[in-house]
Amino acid sequence: MELRQQMEEVLRGHNADYVEIRVEETESTHLSYRGKDFEEIGRTVDLGGCVRAAYKGGWGFVSFNNLAGLEEKVEMAVRQARLVGKETTQLAPVPVVVDVVPLAHKRDLLSVPLADKKRLMDEYIDVAWSRSPKIQTTNAAYGDGRRQVTFANNEGTFITQERSRVTVRVQVLARENGNVQQSRAAFSSMSDYDAMVGRHAEVADAADRAVALLAAQPVTGGEYTVICDPKLAAVFAHEAFGHLSEGDNVYENERLREIMVLGRRFGGVHLNIADGADVAGQPGSFKYDDEGTPSRKTYLIKEGVLVGRLHSRETAGKMGEAATGNARAQSYRHQPIVRMTNTCIEGANSSFEEMLADTKLGIFCKDWYGGQTTHEQFAFGCAEAWMIRDGKLAEPLRGTTLSGNLFSTLQNIDLIGCDFEWTESGGNCGKGGQTAPVGQGSPYIRIQKAVVGGK
Numbered sequence: 001m002e003l004r005q006q007m008e009e010v011l012r013g014h015n016a017d018y019v020e021i022r023v024e025e026t027e028s029t030h031l032s033y034r035g036k037d038f039e040e041i042g043r044t045v046d047l048g049g050c051v052r053a054a055y056k057g058g059w060g061f062v063s064f065n066n067l068a069g070l071e072e073k074v075e076m077a078v079r080q081a082r083l084v085g086k087e088t089t090q091l092a093p094v095p096v097v098v099d100v101v102p103l104a105h106k107r108d109l110l111s112v113p114l115a116d117k118k119r120l121m122d123e124y125i126d127v128a129w130s131r132s133p134k135i136q137t138t139n140a141a142y143g144d145g146r147r148q149v150t151f152a153n154n155e156g157t158f159i160t161q162e163r164s165r166v167t168v169r170v171q172v173l174a175r176e177n178g179n180v181q182q183s184r185a186a187f188s189s190m191s192d193y194d195a196m197v198g199r200h201a202e203v204a205d206a207a208d209r210a211v212a213l214l215a216a217q218p219v220t221g222g223e224y225t226v227i228c229d230p231k232l233a234a235v236f237a238h239e240a241f242g243h244l245s246e247g248d249n250v251y252e253n254e255r256l257r258e259i260m261v262l263g264r265r266f267g268g269v270h271l272n273i274a275d276g277a278d279v280a281g282q283p284g285s286f287k288y289d290d291e292g293t294p295s296r297k298t299y300l301i302k303e304g305v306l307v308g309r310l311h312s313r314e315t316a317g318k319m320g321e322a323a324t325g326n327a328r329a330q331s332y333r334h335q336p337i338v339r340m341t342n343t344c345i346e347g348a349n350s351s352f353e354e355m356l357a358d359t360k361l362g363i364f365c366k367d368w369y370g371g372q373t374t375h376e377q378f379a380f381g382c383a384e385a386w387m388i389r390d391g392k393l394a395e396p397l398r399g400t401t402l403s404g405n406l407f408s409t410l411q412n413i414d415l416i417g418c419d420f421e422w423t424e425s426g427g428n429c430g431k432g433g434q435t436a437p438v439g440q441g442s443p444y445i446r447i448q449k450a451v452v453g454g455k
Helices: 003-010 070-082 113-131 200-211 230-245 247-252 254-259 315-318 352-357 407-410
Strands: 019-033 037-056 058-064 098-101 135-153 158-176 177-187 223-228 273-276 297-302 342-345 359-375 377-389 393-396 401-405 413-416 427-431 434-442 446-452
Touching: 003 019, 003 135, 003 158, 019 113, 037 070, 037 113, 058 434, 070 401, 113 135, 113 158, 113 200, 113 223, 135 200, 158 200, 177 377, 200 223, 200 393, 223 230, 223 352, 230 342, 230 359, 230 377, 230 407, 230 434, 247 254, 247 315, 247 342, 254 297, 254 352, 377 407, 401 407, 407 446, 413 434
Parallel strands: 098 158, 223 359, 342 434
Antiparallel strands: 019 037, 019 135, 037 058, 135 158, 158 177, 223 446, 273 297, 273 342, 359 377, 377 393, 377 401, 401 446, 413 446, 427 434
């Protein structure tokens, strides 16, 4: 019996409000290095699935790695849901869809021999170490994977879609007299192994930046006018604001519901923040989420005003809003939860050169290393930074952090660039014990009265 027929047959006739099945086939490769040593290589193939059922607001969930006895697994999930359901199942309506979304790739990641992948990484490690005797160590990793997901529910939706991704990361640490600094090169592609090839100059540049930071001085902490490059600005949008816009976080937190009121002004008319999986070639891109909801662009802030948030079918149903296609699961072992996809600050009309020339005293922050958010409070480490004096970049800085209150910081964004870009390396976002690939984009932005930490 073909998979579609099998899934549709076992979905019929259950005493539940809603039932879905997700079956996944994955293949992946990873290589890792510590210093000059090749530490680990692996190839993984996995097949599994899960059933999720809802009854009177209660959910049952069963995962498995054998398709045999699928009907019994559905019945088990339904029994679980009926044990806990005591209220009302509220799921926002979505279209019934039957679709196949094939993988569109330029060069198949899994067709490349492992030896070629290792040879490429060996070259990048050699380049990093060759740049200076001050290089203390490197950490590097290569990863690729392909995932095919087949989804069906008792409403009639049946979808098969494939996605892939390849990533390369080389982190370089330099040391001099107890002073340790770091930099990195990271790149990724959703469709083409060859996009990872020939990036030696970027690895060399990362090593050179780590060495150059050894001579940089710490900044004196205080309030400054700060210009953020697209990478740091994009992470700010994702971490500081994106998570506050996820429907489950808002619904479950009374204080957030009081703060994140639709129609509230958060910034100037030049500020637009959006999220959506319908962007070609980004890590968080897909046609349908893990509940079968079509992807779409959702404005979170439009012309400075909060106009939307991100939803699964359940959070949308409970809050009386539309499902946005943001229910995502790390794998068949996990239930879908509300996640960002590709989050961005949209471009406006200033250039970096104009921002710089208009800043008498300030700091230019580039890229980021680590950070944390607690509701509206945030803190990020800047990978690189320079003082701005009389409209020009001056001395380099190290150990620079950017922190503050999200809402006042949004209000203090006075210039937004016209030079929008997606961060090529993308990233993985963690939430609820799961990780998911996400895209992040922004132009340069300028913030007045930003809190900068240093010495």
